[in-house]
Structures are given as structure tokens and as C-alpha cells.
Amino acid sequence: MHVPDGFIDAPVSAAAGVVAAGAVAVSLRGARRELGGTSRSSAAESGGERTAPLAGLVAAFIFAVQMLNFPVAAGTSGHLLGGALAAILVGPYTGVLCVTVVLLMQGILFADGGLTALGVNVVVMGITTTVVAYALFRGLLGVLPRTRRSVTAASFVAALVSVPAAAGAFTLIYWIGGTTDIPIGKVFTAMVGVHVLIGIGEAVITALTVGAVIAVRPDLVHGARGLTSSLKLRVDGELVDAPARQPAAPVAARSHRGIWVTGLVTALVLAGFVSYYASADPDGLEKVAADQGIDKKTEEHAAKDSPLADYGVKDISDTRISGGLAGVIGVGATVVVGSGVFYVVRRRRTQDAPDGTSRAGENV
Amino acid sequence: MGAGHAHKLYRHGHSPVHDLPPHCKIAAAFCFVVVVVSTPRESVWAFGLYAVLLGAVTAFARIPAGFLLKRLLIEVPFVAFALLMPFVVPGEQTHVLGLSVSVPGLWGAWNVLAKGTLGVAASVLLASTTELRSLLLGLQRLKLPPLLVQIASFMIRYGDVITDEMRRMSIARRSRGFEARGVRQWGVLAKSAGALFIRSYERGERVHLAMVSRGYAGSMPVIDEVTASRTQWAHAAVLPVLALAICLLGWTL
Amino acid sequence: MSQPTAPAPSLEVSGLAYAYPDGHQALFGVDLTVGRGERVALLGPNGAGKTTLVLHLNGILDAGAGTVRVAGLPVEKRNLAEIRRRVGIVFQDPDDQLFMPTVREDVAFGPAASGLRGAELEERVTEALKQVGMEEYANRPPHHLSFGQRRRVAVATVLAMRPEILVLDEPSSNLDPASRRELADILRSLDVTVLMVTHDLPYALELCPRAVILSEGVIAADDRTQDLLCDEKLMRNHRLELPFGFDPRSVTLDVPRL
Numbered sequence A: 001m002h003v004p005d006g007f008i009d010a011p012v013s014a015a016a017g018v019v020a021a022g023a024v025a026v027s028l029r030g031a032r033r034e035l036g037g038t039s040r041s042s043a044a045e046s047g048g049e050r051t052a053p054l055a056g057l058v059a060a061f062i063f064a065v066q067m068l069n070f071p072v073a074a075g076t077s078g079h080l081l082g083g084a085l086a087a088i089l090v091g092p093y094t095g096v097l098c099v100t101v102v103l104l105m106q107g108i109l110f111a112d113g114g115l116t117a118l119g120v121n122v123v124v125m126g127i128t129t130t131v132v133a134y135a136l137f138r139g140l141l142g143v144l145p146r147t148r149r150s151v152t153a154a155s156f157v158a159a160l161v162s163v164p165a166a167a168g169a170f171t172l173i174y175w176i177g178g179t180t181d182i183p184i185g186k187v188f189t190a191m192v193g194v195h196v197l198i199g200i201g202e203a204v205i206t207a208l209t210v211g212a213v214i215a216v217r218p219d220l221v222h223g224a225r226g227l228t229s230s231l232k233l234r235v236d237g238e239l240v241d242a243p244a245r246q247p248a249a250p251v252a253a254r255s256h257r258g259i260w261v262t263g264l265v266t267a268l269v270l271a272g273f274v275s276y277y278a279s280a281d282p283d284g285l286e287k288v289a290a291d292q293g294i295d296k297k298t299e300e301h302a303a304k305d306s307p308l309a310d311y312g313v314k315d316i317s318d319t320r321i322s323g324g325l326a327g328v329i330g331v332g333a334t335v336v337v338g339s340g341v342f343y344v345v346r347r348r349r350t351q352d353a354p355d356g357t358s359r360a361g362e363n364v
Numbered sequence B: 001m002g003a004g005h006a007h008k009l010y011r012h013g014h015s016p017v018h019d020l021p022p023h024c025k026i027a028a029a030f031c032f033v034v035v036v037v038s039t040p041r042e043s044v045w046a047f048g049l050y051a052v053l054l055g056a057v058t059a060f061a062r063i064p065a066g067f068l069l070k071r072l073l074i075e076v077p078f079v080a081f082a083l084l085m086p087f088v089v090p091g092e093q094t095h096v097l098g099l100s101v102s103v104p105g106l107w108g109a110w111n112v113l114a115k116g117t118l119g120v121a122a123s124v125l126l127a128s129t130t131e132l133r134s135l136l137l138g139l140q141r142l143k144l145p146p147l148l149v150q151i152a153s154f155m156i157r158y159g160d161v162i163t164d165e166m167r168r169m170s171i172a173r174r175s176r177g178f179e180a181r182g183v184r185q186w187g188v189l190a191k192s193a194g195a196l197f198i199r200s201y202e203r204g205e206r207v208h209l210a211m212v213s214r215g216y217a218g219s220m221p222v223i224d225e226v227t228a229s230r231t232q233w234a235h236a237a238v239l240p241v242l243a244l245a246i247c248l249l250g251w252t253l
Numbered sequence C: 001m002s003q004p005t006a007p008a009p010s011l012e013v014s015g016l017a018y019a020y021p022d023g024h025q026a027l028f029g030v031d032l033t034v035g036r037g038e039r040v041a042l043l044g045p046n047g048a049g050k051t052t053l054v055l056h057l058n059g060i061l062d063a064g065a066g067t068v069r070v071a072g073l074p075v076e077k078r079n080l081a082e083i084r085r086r087v088g089i090v091f092q093d094p095d096d097q098l099f100m101p102t103v104r105e106d107v108a109f110g111p112a113a114s115g116l117r118g119a120e121l122e123e124r125v126t127e128a129l130k131q132v133g134m135e136e137y138a139n140r141p142p143h144h145l146s147f148g149q150r151r152r153v154a155v156a157t158v159l160a161m162r163p164e165i166l167v168l169d170e171p172s173s174n175l176d177p178a179s180r181r182e183l184a185d186i187l188r189s190l191d192v193t194v195l196m197v198t199h200d201l202p203y204a205l206e207l208c209p210r211a212v213i214l215s216e217g218v219i220a221a222d223d224r225t226q227d228l229l230c231d232e233k234l235m236r237n238h239r240l241e242l243p244f245g246f247d248p249r250s251v252t253l254d255v256p257r258l
Helices: A010-034 A051-065 A083-090 A092-110 A118-143 A148-177 A184-216 A222-235 A249-280 A285-304 A326-362 B022-038 B044-060 B065-088 B103-129 B132-141 B146-175 B183-213 B230-252 C050-057 C077-086 C103-113 C118-131 C147-159 C177-189 C201-207 C225-230 C232-237
Strands: A070-073 A076-078 B093-096 B099-102 C011-019 C025-034 C039-043 C065-070 C087-090 C165-169 C193-197 C210-215 C218-224
Touching: A010 A051, A010 A092, A010 A118, A010 A148, A010 B022, A010 B146, A051 A083, A051 A092, A051 B146, A051 B183, A070 B183, A083 A092, A083 A118, A083 A148, A083 A184, A083 A222, A092 A118, A092 B103, A092 B132, A092 B146, A118 A148, A118 A222, A148 A184, A148 A222, A184 B183, B022 B044, B022 B103, B022 B132, B022 B230, B044 B103, B044 B230, B065 B099, B065 B103, B093 B103, B099 B103, B132 B146, B146 B183, B183 C087, C011 C050, C025 C050, C025 C065, C025 C218, C039 C201, C050 C065, C050 C087, C050 C165, C050 C193, C077 C087, C087 C147, C103 C118, C103 C147, C118 C147, C147 C165, C147 C177, C177 C201, C193 C201, C201 C225, C210 C225, C218 C225, C218 C232, C225 C232
Parallel strands: C039 C193, C039 C210, C087 C165, C165 C193
Antiparallel strands: A070 A076, B093 B099, C011 C025, C011 C065, C210 C218
């Protein structure tokens, strides 16, 4: 998704730059509050600011985790974009800062994303993803029962929506300042449609990762901090780690189903959106969709697989999706893959639940 | 581990371009790209001249062309997008090699390709003639918020450390017979990612302790500052100024 | 150095007790005095509270009860800047300690944070790097160094602050024998009080004439290192084991002063 130079015209790029700068300024203030302290560190707060080292390390983590390949099938693989994950783990402000720094470094060091398009990239990938993900995440947590499972489920939905949201933001910017008049409906459909699929991958990975962190150090998950501290208060004293590890099983089952439904509905709504546009402009859509799909894949490989070494480009050979049914198939696939993944994840999760903590430790 | 592999982005050397202060180079590269982006796409010749300018800088910096061209590959995904444009954009149609393509689409493709390529080339030149550390100093000098520069410098410092940790975890996984083949293995991979996050965060806490132990109280002491003389600025300005001249010609012609 | 009242010992810990916010109590009244120029090994099993004690020495953790004085100066909020200059802690993982982009900047960090600039700062950096034999690596990024070199630079970052007392957390861990010896030579050559937290008993014996055992949050023993290591019952009681084939009785040391 890294936008190069010349894609968006100069005034809009500049405006995006101003927006990005403003958001970063706000985040710089906000991040200081967010990184105030976790349960283990409060005693060490005798001076000095934690923002720089912590955000720096989290940025390095995001950078590294973008290189972690998640195989899908038949040699293709995806990876994490990380905006939603950052927002949930360290909070939206720090999240914005971390992703911004990653983008800045990618732009300057790896020429990944144009220098003039930096503002656009930050707005799309840094701000939109983190803000949308975090807002959704908090909103869902407010509604759901306060358990760890809810946190994982909310992460799933937040990450799922954050990716197409970023695609939408890109489309909006392109609509205002795109250098070529591609019919905006097509761009939107293709972008959002493809990104719903990408979003599912992102969502699964994000939810699993958040789940893994929460199993071991729940105090580190910013979005779940309210959760742990309220649990801690009740005990307040002798038993050290016990409160954080209560699984709260009976509630979880119910909430999980709720989330499943919510997630499915979200996916369906988004997919429906796609199908509406797909039927509205059938001509040429399938090509945009197909090629942009490839585009996405190759870009992600090229962009982050091994940023320090060879920028190899793979998977570009897939140009065969043809026929007018691409849109429809896309929608179907979205739903099927979405619910399938949901099902698998749910099953795995329920299997893993009892020994989740110990497993996470093992896999370190 | 983690020791010894120098950055492949930077090409060590001593050339007039290498020796320019980093903030001058960043500013020059940025201005150059701005000028390129603002050039009307109909002035095809102007983009040729820009390319010549960059070629001259490359030669001046003694960067092998192959090195530069290889790094340009980063752009490929958007080339795919650009190649698509002539077929998608509505408007006046024309025939190229027997294919029906749209004229505005062709222009759009050309626009993205030319500007994108020049932008990437400029960034690559910047990164390959400036050390990481100086880039950060340059950004600091260009008044990027200090906290942002600090975050960036911590990211650079620990990027390798954490990538290495990730690699070790992957080796550990594979040593125990784990092979990630598909979606079913995502749980394990995500747990590694979670563990990696915890390690990173805890390292951040330890780094903070180490900083506090050495008297850190919230702001990094400025140890190095880069300065540029008027002549250095003038040298760095050559590229964007020439480009601007070309751009203005492009608008008037 | 900056202390006119010479007799004050480098480190005076008395009655130190501490519980973490989560309720876990790590220290139960630690008393420890380390005189000027002494080299003392702090031994103890895992979880004995060694790291907790170390973090009290420069005020990162706040004593629940008891006091810590460094060269006579109590560790209190208002003295923190001076305390942190006087107490140089070398952490276990040099990657945590070397957080700046180049070795030189890292070594300069401490003195610069205390306000030093320009030529004076430069001089400090060179001096500290010379002390650990790393002066030609000044402009290298820390992650391009070997582990042993990183550990040495970590020592230099602390030396640059001209500390009253050098506190080393597991200095010999992960070092190959040659680096281990090099570090020992460096430590011996320094004219500074050293408190060395370690599991490496031969290393303690080699470097520190005196040793204390911290066990279950209190100082359980305080004696000549060789005597401690030879007391098999004491050692066993505190989960301290000598490496296979190592007999502390067979080692003859030319104990320096003290």
C-alpha cells in the first residue's frame, strides 16, 4: 500500500502531510501518557521518560513482525501490516508514532513509499488503521463482557475493519487528488474488496498475537489494561499473578459466539458493499480487482520480506482471473473464507484455552 | 549473531555526494521530488532531463548503475498498477499494438511511472550515499520532533537485534520439526509474534532502566550536531535548482 | 573523587527491605558496607534479590525501609542525578545498555546527560574507551561488535561517568574464555570500587578478595571469597555450586591490598 511519488497530486500530498504532522504532534503528547507504566514498572518510575525507548522498541518490533511470513496456501503468504496490532498493544497514540516512524524509515531508507507521498502514507497506514482499529476495539470492549476472550475477539474485528478502512481512506485521497481519473467507484470497489480479504488475514494474525501476549503478560496489552487492573484491585496483596490468569470460562463461550456473529455480520456488510459496487460497474472491475490483488501481494513481499537485502518480486505471474464473475466470486470467497477462518480459529482457541499460557511460553 | 553484517543500503565511499551534510542531502532530495511531482506530465522531455540529472549525481557519487537499478525494483507493484491504467481509464481510445487503450489512461500510466521512478531513484541515491546515523542526525537538524528522531534511532538500533531474535525463534521452531505450511500454523506463528512483542517491550523497559541509570531525565543529550557551510548548501542545491529550471520550462513551453 | 570526607565508604546499605508493588517481597533487611577501592562479589542463587538490590543502589527502586548511601550521600530523590553519576551499573545484556547508534555516542551519553560538552566530553569518551581497549571502535555501531567487545563498551559507558562504584551484573556471562580474561584484566586495572553480581564463582575468586552471599533477601555470609567458597555446607545451603573439577583451595591468590 506504500504510495509512490506522483500518484497523488502535489496539493493533496501537501495537505495530507499537514494532517499527518498534526496527528503526529497530537500523538507525541498522547504517547507520554500511554507509556506511563505497566504493573511491573510503576516502581521504576523514578525519573526519565519511557516513551522514546519503549516506542522505539515497539517500532522495531512492528518492523520485524512485518517480515514474519504467514503462509496461506500454495506458496503464497501474507504478513502483518501491524497498525491495528500496535494500537491495541501500546495504545493509539504510540501506535501512530510507531507506524509513522516505520513508514518514515521505509521511505527514506528503502525508497518504499515516495518522499512526497509520506503524508499520504502516514494518513492511510499510520493514522487510519490505528485510529479505526482502536476506536472499534474500545467500543467493542465496552459492550462485551470483560474477559480476555473479548479482548481477542475485539482485536479480530478491529483489525479486520482497519485494513479496508485504510483502503477507503486511500480511495478518498485518490478521489480528491489522484493524478489520473480512474472512475472512483472502481477504485473503491477494487481497493476495499481486495482489502477485506487482506483484512481477514490481518485480523486472524492480530487476534492470535494479542491473545498470545495477553496469556503471558496481560499488563502489556494497552487496550486491556482496564481489565487487568480491575482484576488486580480485588486481590491486592499476596497472590501475585493469579488474578490475571483467571480464564472466566462460562462467560467466554457466550461472548465468543457473540463476537463470531458480529465479525461475520461485519464481513458480510463489507462484502455486500463490494457486491453492490461490483454489479454497478461490472466492466473492467475484475481486472482491477485481480491485478490489484496481485499488486497487493507482490508489494507486500517486495516491501518487507527482506528490506535489508534483495527486494525479490514473487507471485506476479497470476494474471489468469478472468470473466465477469470476479466480483461475485470475491464476495463469495470473502464470506466463505471469513466464516471458515472464524470457525477454525474458534475451534483452535477452545482447544488451546486451558493450556494456552504454557504453550505460549514453550513457543518462545 | 547480529554482528558484522553492515547495512546493504549504504554504499561506503568518499565522493562529493557522500561528504555533503545529511540534512542538505535530505532537503535536496525532497525538493527534487517535489519539483518532479509538480511537473506537467505532457513535458515528456523534462522527465528525461531529470533522469539525466540523477544519472549525473549517481556518477558523481560513484554508485554503480546496477546497484541503483536493482533497488528500483521496489517500485514494481505500482508499475503493475500503472500498466493497468490504459485499460481501465475511460476516455478517448487509441490502438497500440492492436490493443485498444485509452489516451488519458496512457498519460496516467506514464505520469505515475515517470514520477514514481524518479522519486524512488532519488530516495535510493540518498540512502546509498548517507549513513543511517547521519540520516537521523539530518532529520534532527531539519527540526523533526526530537522524540520522533529518538524513536527512529531506537528502532534502527534495535531493528537488527529484534529481527535476529525473530530469526532465532524461527530456527528454534523448525529445529523442533515445525514447518509453517498454511493457515493452520498461524496460531504458532502468532504466538511467536506475541512472544517477540513481549521480548521487545521488556527490552524497552530494560533499555529505559539503563538510560535512567546513566542520568537520563527525559531528553537525550545532543552529542553530535551536523552543520553545513554555505557552500555545502549551495552544492546540495544544484540538483533541485536545475530541476526547478526544467520544471518551469516545462510549464512555459 | 569529589568527596573531601575521605573515610566514607563507597557503599553503605543498612536495613534495606523492599517489596514489589505486586506484593512480592524481595529484600528483608540487607546490610552491606563496601569500602573504597574494594572489589566485592555478590553471590547468591537465582531469585535471591540480587538484581533488586542492585536497582536500589542508584535509586531506580525506592527503598521500602532502610537506607543506601553512596560515598556518604544518601540515595534520595533530590540526589538522584549525583547518585547515578557515582554508581555505574553495567547490566547483564550489553544490548540493553548500548542503546545509542554508535559506540562513541553511547559512551558519551552519561557524561553528556550530566551536562558535559565539547572537548571535555570527547576526552572523557576517549579515556573510557582506552581503559577498556576499545578506542578504535568509537565510530562503529554497537551491533557490529562481538559480544565480548560489547560488554567492554558497556563497561566504558559507565566508566565515562567516573563512578565511585562500579556495579557489574553477571559480567562474565556469555563470554568466551579469552573475552572473560580480557575483561578480568580490565577490571583489575581499574582504580575503582567494584561490586560484582555473579554466579561465576571462579571469576569471583579471581577478581574479588571479598564476597558476600545474598540469600532469601538478606546477607547470609560475608567473608574472604576463598573461605566462603571452601565452606561446603554454606555453599550447599545457598544453592551455590562450584564448577566441576574446580577446587578453590588449590588456587593461590596474590591478594592485593586490603
